[in-house]
Structure formats: C-alpha cells, structure tokens
Amino acid sequence: MPAPAYLTQHRNRFLEELIDWLRIPSVSADPKFHGDVLKAADYLKDKLAEAGATNVEICPTAGNPIVYGDYMAGPDRPTVLVYGHYDVQPADPYELWTSPPFEPVIKDEKIYARGACDDKGQVYMHVKALEMMLRAGGGAPCNIKFMFEGEEEIGSNNLGIFVKANKEKLQADVILISDTGILANDVPSIEVGLRGLSYHEVEVTGPNRDLHSGLYGGAVMNPINALCDMISSLHDANRHITIPGFYDKVDELSADERAEMAQAPFSETEFKQSIGLPAAVGEAGYTTPERTSIRPTLDVNGIWGGYTGEGAKTVIASKAYAKISMRLVPHQTSDEITALFQKHFESIAPAGITVKVTPHHGGEPVVTPTNSAAYRAAAKALETTFGKKPVPTRGGGSIPIVAMFKSELGLDSVLLGFGLDSDAIHSPNEHFGVFNFLKGIETIPEFYKEYAAATR
Structure with a gap:
C-alpha cells in the first residue's frame, strides 16, 4: 500500500x-x-x-x-x-x-x-x-x-x-x-x-512583618509599590531595556537582512485581532515580526504580594515577588545577561528595601x-x-x-x-x-x- x-x-x-x-x-x-x-x-x-x-x-x-x-x-x-x-x-x-x-x-x-x-x-x-x-x-x-x-x-x-x-x-x-x-x-x-532565555525570580522585602496601612502607610516603603516602580524602570519610553550593557553584544541585522525578513507574509491587523488587542506595542524602530524574533525582550511572567483574597484587607505587605524573563539574541549569553540583570536590579532598590534575585533556567x-x-x-x-x-x-x-x-x-x-x-x-x-x-x-x-x- x-x-x-x-x-x-x-x-x-x-x-x-x-x-x-x-x-x-x-x-x-x-x-x-x-x-x-x-x-x-x-x-x-x-x-x-x-x-x-x-x-x-x-x-x-x-x-x-x-x-x-x-x-x-x-x-x-x-x-x-x-x-x-x-x-x-x-x-x-x-x-x-x-x-x-x-x-x-x-x-x-x-x-x-x-x-x-x-x-x-x-x-x-x-x-x-x-x-x-x-x-x-x-x-x-x-x-x-x-x-x-x-x-x-x-x-x-x-x-x-x-x-x-x-x-x-x-x-x-x-x-x-x-x-x-x-x-x-x-x-x-x-x-x-x-532566541535564548534568562529567567529569574525576584523577592523584594520591606518591613519585618505585614503592617496596618492606616498606621504605617506613608511612613514606610511599600514593597509592592517599590517592585512596581523597579519593574517599570526596566524599560524607557521607547520600550528599550535600560539594563546597562544589555545590548552590548546584540547581533544587529543589516538593512538587507531585515528587508529579506520582511518578505515573509504578515498581517498586523490579523496579529492584533488574534490576541484581542487594539495595538501592537514594542521597541521603537522595529516591526512586530522583528520584535518577536531578532530583538531581545524583557517581560514580567508573574507578580504577587500582599492580600489577594476575597474582600478587603488594609495591609502593607512585608514582601513582594515577581518572575521576570528575558529572551536573548545572538551574541548574548544567558550567563552574562543573568549577571547584568542581577546587578542592575539590586542597584535600583530604593531605601528601605532589600532585594533577592534567584536565577532559574536559561538557554543560549x-x-x-x-x-x-x-x-x-x-x-x-x-x-x-x-x-x-x-x-x-x-x-x-x-x-x-x-x-x-x-x-x-x-x-x-x-x-x-x-x-x-x-x-x-x-x-x-x-x-x-x-x-x-x-x-x-x-x-x-x-x-x-x-x-x-x-x-x-
């Protein structure tokens, strides 16, 4: 047969x-x-x-x-x-x-x-x-x-x-x-x-216990607020990653190579419709297919802390957490980017906050x-x-x-x-x-x- x-x-x-x-x-x-x-x-x-x-x-x-x-x-x-x-x-x-x-x-x-x-x-x-x-x-x-x-x-x-x-x-x-x-x-x-991968979990600690937000709010650094500020600072207004040295070894494609990539069929409208979003957002100066293939990225994959149950609990959490991943391109290496991320994230912690960065798996x-x-x-x-x-x-x-x-x-x-x-x-x-x-x-x-x- x-x-x-x-x-x-x-x-x-x-x-x-x-x-x-x-x-x-x-x-x-x-x-x-x-x-x-x-x-x-x-x-x-x-x-x-x-x-x-x-x-x-x-x-x-x-x-x-x-x-x-x-x-x-x-x-x-x-x-x-x-x-x-x-x-x-x-x-x-x-x-x-x-x-x-x-x-x-x-x-x-x-x-x-x-x-x-x-x-x-x-x-x-x-x-x-x-x-x-x-x-x-x-x-x-x-x-x-x-x-x-x-x-x-x-x-x-x-x-x-x-x-x-x-x-x-x-x-x-x-x-x-x-x-x-x-x-x-x-x-x-x-x-x-x-693309390669560098994946981390971060732990941000403030007071030694959860605090009443009425008694302590405005007088102590809130770890969740601090974590949000720290994460937000990892991109600038052009969605460029702000970690010093992050782009030093990025393989920049030539105009001809980018033009060749652009020959692949792609519909921006269908892309947006498929994920239910009104706009595609990313690093300035690059197309959506380029952002998802030849450019490195940084994304928060999870974030938590404080009270997340039903109803309300007025609390300033002692700790806040996030999982953060970076997709890498040639010639970045996971070890180098892991070290750069850890150093930078610890350096941007505001007064009253301590930071622990735990690397997870990576890839080249x-x-x-x-x-x-x-x-x-x-x-x-x-x-x-x-x-x-x-x-x-x-x-x-x-x-x-x-x-x-x-x-x-x-x-x-x-x-x-x-x-x-x-x-x-x-x-x-x-x-x-x-x-x-x-x-x-x-x-x-x-x-x-x-x-x-x-x-x-």
Missing part, C-alpha cells in the same frame, strides 16, 4: 492514539503529576516499539526518564537524531479552558488539549511517520535515533548529563526537531533561529545554517507536501538544548515544526490542527528521502 493511502486509511487510529496519550497529564513542573510523567514515557516507549523502532528503552536520569529507540537502515546511510519532549506545561488556570485540558476533544478540525502542539502532537508525528515508512514505504532511507525527554518545560536539567554520558550512542549526522511551527497552513516555513540563542544538506532536504520535503517553497524564519521562542547539541555533539539542528502561532501553547485552550498533525506525518518521510539522496 502506498504511503499516502496508508496515512488516509489509518488517520483515525493515529488521532485516537494521540488523544489517548494526551489524556495523561505529564506536567513536569508539579511533583503531584510525577506518576503521570512516567506513565506518559511508558506509553511513548510502547508506541515507538509498535511502530518498528528497535532498542527501545526507558533511560533513567536523576529526574524524569528519557525514551530512546532507533531504526538502523544500514551503515552506509546517514543518521538522524530526532529530539522532542513528552512533558507539558501546567494547565492552570483550568477555568479558562473551554474543555478540560486532559480530556482531549476535536473541534473545528483542531485537537484541544494541553500538549496537543507542544510537544506531544509533534513528537507523535515522528512515531507515526516511522510506522508509515516501515509498513507502507519500503523502509526508512536513513538511520534514525529517537531521544524524547520529560523535562523540557522545566529547563532540561538532566538532558545535558545524559548527552555527555552517551555521545557514542547518540552519534549522528544531524538533529531533527519538531517543536516549532510554520507561518500558516498555506505558507510553509522553517525556523533558522531561536542559536542560528542554524541554511546551506546544509539537511536544511535543503527539509525545504524540498515541505515543497513536496505543501506545493510551495518554505520561507526561512527566526522564531521568538527558546529551545535551549539546540545550542547544547551543537557544543556537546557537534551537530546542527533542523527545526521542522508544524504548529501555528495561534495554537495557544502554554495558554488555556492549547490546540493542534488535524491538518498540521497529518501534514507532519506526510512530510517527515520526505525529509528522510531527500536527506539520504543529498548525502550519498
């Missing part, structure tokens, strides 16, 4: 299997879901073996396990290492979901569930692509190694350790990752750049080559299945392990993702298009075919 016919015949089964996997709440950030994380790993292991992978195993780490498997087509074939993750973001706030996050439903040809796009749905494309190649395509033209982790959403703390300890096992020619997206279902694209920005055999293979594969040449783009998100793979394994990555910006990853009502899921299964074998041909 030809591969396209196989995909059509088994379409519903593929979707049902993915839905079964999405029911498992593999939230890595919350210890109460640890058993479910392990259950999700076992499900993936079983399905990878059923698809035809060999040497399938659960590899323990100090945290969540890594699922490994391979298919060896022959010693004369190129080897592709496929990376993905089976852990998912917390689903909170649950009340904003139109259907329960771990009771997947298909509505309007979209699969709604936490992890549907990021990254379970995209991981499962690779599992089913392997099955289709082996059962209907006459075999895979490349050696394929699969490495799926369960800690990506909490910083991949143990992946680097695993990679360093298993370099021979993971030896390959290129890494293939589907944890990104395309511009639109009629505009295929390949991400060739990712990367730019992947567009002249490699692997990139050309991915471009040809997308052109075959979408009917038009893909656009190279730079993504605004971070996949810190891409830089780690380059430093530890010496391998470049190809970011062959099929999600959309509108898929609401990390948000309530995350979803993944049925079209996108099936198109990924159709395209991945084409990549292997083109890459094998290009490396003969």
Whole structure:
C-alpha cells in the first residue's frame, strides 16, 4: 500500500492514539503529576516499539526518564537524531479552558488539549511517520535515533548529563526537531533561529512583618509599590531595556537582512485581532515580526504580594515577588545577561528595601545554517507536501538544548515544526490542527528521502 493511502486509511487510529496519550497529564513542573510523567514515557516507549523502532528503552536520569529507540537502515546511510519532549506545561488556570485540558476533544478540525502542539502532537508525528515508512514505504532511507525527554518545560536539567554520558550512542549526522511551527497552513516555513532565555525570580522585602496601612502607610516603603516602580524602570519610553550593557553584544541585522525578513507574509491587523488587542506595542524602530524574533525582550511572567483574597484587607505587605524573563539574541549569553540583570536590579532598590534575585533556567540563542544538506532536504520535503517553497524564519521562542547539541555533539539542528502561532501553547485552550498533525506525518518521510539522496 502506498504511503499516502496508508496515512488516509489509518488517520483515525493515529488521532485516537494521540488523544489517548494526551489524556495523561505529564506536567513536569508539579511533583503531584510525577506518576503521570512516567506513565506518559511508558506509553511513548510502547508506541515507538509498535511502530518498528528497535532498542527501545526507558533511560533513567536523576529526574524524569528519557525514551530512546532507533531504526538502523544500514551503515552506509546517514543518521538522524530526532529530539522532542513528552512533558507539558501546567494547565492552570483550568477555568479558562473551554474543555478540560486532559480530556482531549476535536473541534473545528483542531485537537484541544494541553500538549496537543507542544510537544506531544509533534513528537507523535515522528512515531507515526516511522510506522508509515516501515509498513507502507519500503523502509526508512536513513538511520534514525529517537531521544524524547520529560523535562523540557522545566529547563532540561538532566538532558545535558545524559548527552555527555552517551555521545557514542547518540552519534549522528544531524538533529531533527519538531517543536516549532510554520507561518500558516498555506505558507510553509522553517525556523533558522531561536532566541535564548534568562529567567529569574525576584523577592523584594520591606518591613519585618505585614503592617496596618492606616498606621504605617506613608511612613514606610511599600514593597509592592517599590517592585512596581523597579519593574517599570526596566524599560524607557521607547520600550528599550535600560539594563546597562544589555545590548552590548546584540547581533544587529543589516538593512538587507531585515528587508529579506520582511518578505515573509504578515498581517498586523490579523496579529492584533488574534490576541484581542487594539495595538501592537514594542521597541521603537522595529516591526512586530522583528520584535518577536531578532530583538531581545524583557517581560514580567508573574507578580504577587500582599492580600489577594476575597474582600478587603488594609495591609502593607512585608514582601513582594515577581518572575521576570528575558529572551536573548545572538551574541548574548544567558550567563552574562543573568549577571547584568542581577546587578542592575539590586542597584535600583530604593531605601528601605532589600532585594533577592534567584536565577532559574536559561538557554543560549542559536542560528542554524541554511546551506546544509539537511536544511535543503527539509525545504524540498515541505515543497513536496505543501506545493510551495518554505520561507526561512527566526522564531521568538527558546529551545535551549539546540545550542547544547551543537557544543556537546557537534551537530546542527533542523527545526521542522508544524504548529501555528495561534495554537495557544502554554495558554488555556492549547490546540493542534488535524491538518498540521497529518501534514507532519506526510512530510517527515520526505525529509528522510531527500536527506539520504543529498548525502550519498
């Protein structure tokens, strides 16, 4: 049976299997879901073996396990290492979901569930692509190694350790990752750049206890007020980040490079409508696509302190907190930006306030080559299945392990993702298009075919 016919015949089964996997709440950030994380790993292991992978195993780490498997087509074939993750973001706030996050439903040809796009749905494309190649395509033209982790959403703390300890096992020619997206279902694209990350939690302390705002208000520094002022000062009127030295190593694109980026289809109106805002706001002098890809940013991801319960409580809190992240671009490094942020944030604390900055996970920005055999293979594969040449783009998100793979394994990555910006990853009502899921299964074998041909 030809591969396209196989995909059509088994379409519903593929979707049902993915839905079964999405029911498992593999939230890595919350210890109460640890058993479910392990259950999700076992499900993936079983399905990878059923698809035809060999040497399938659960590899323990100090945290969540890594699922490994391979298919060896022959010693004369190129080897592709496929990376993905089976852990998912917390689903909170649950009340904003139109259907329960771990009771997947298909509505309007979209699969709604936490992890549907990021990254379970995209991981499962690779599992089913392997099955289709082996059962209907006459075999895979490349050696394929699969490495799926369960800690990506909490910083991949143990992946680097695993990679360093298993370099021979993971030896390959290129890494293939589907944890990104395309511009639109009629505009295929390949991400060739990712931003890095520097993430912090800050704690601001004032008085030694919560105080009555009538007795003490106006006479002491309120930590919540101080925190708001400090955060506000991190941008100027042009939305330029005010941390000294922050932009010193930023890779500034030339006018020609920016003009080339501008060729990618983008509608400012549709962008604003999609998120329900009347205007797009950002760093002066740059377009919205540039602000979300080639420029560094600073955002508050959470802020709290004082009384937040029902009704009123007139209190000046002893402490206030915030979580602050910065997206980085070449040639910034997370260590340098972490140090600059900590020094600056401590320096702007007003009298009567003490500050504690706790760095969390970080990651390095990367730019992947567009002249490699692997990139050309991915471009040809997308052109075959979408009917038009893909656009190279730079993504605004971070996949810190891409830089780690380059430093530890010496391998470049190809970011062959099929999600959309509108898929609401990390948000309530995350979803993944049925079209996108099936198109990924159709395209991945084409990549292997083109890459094998290009490396003969």
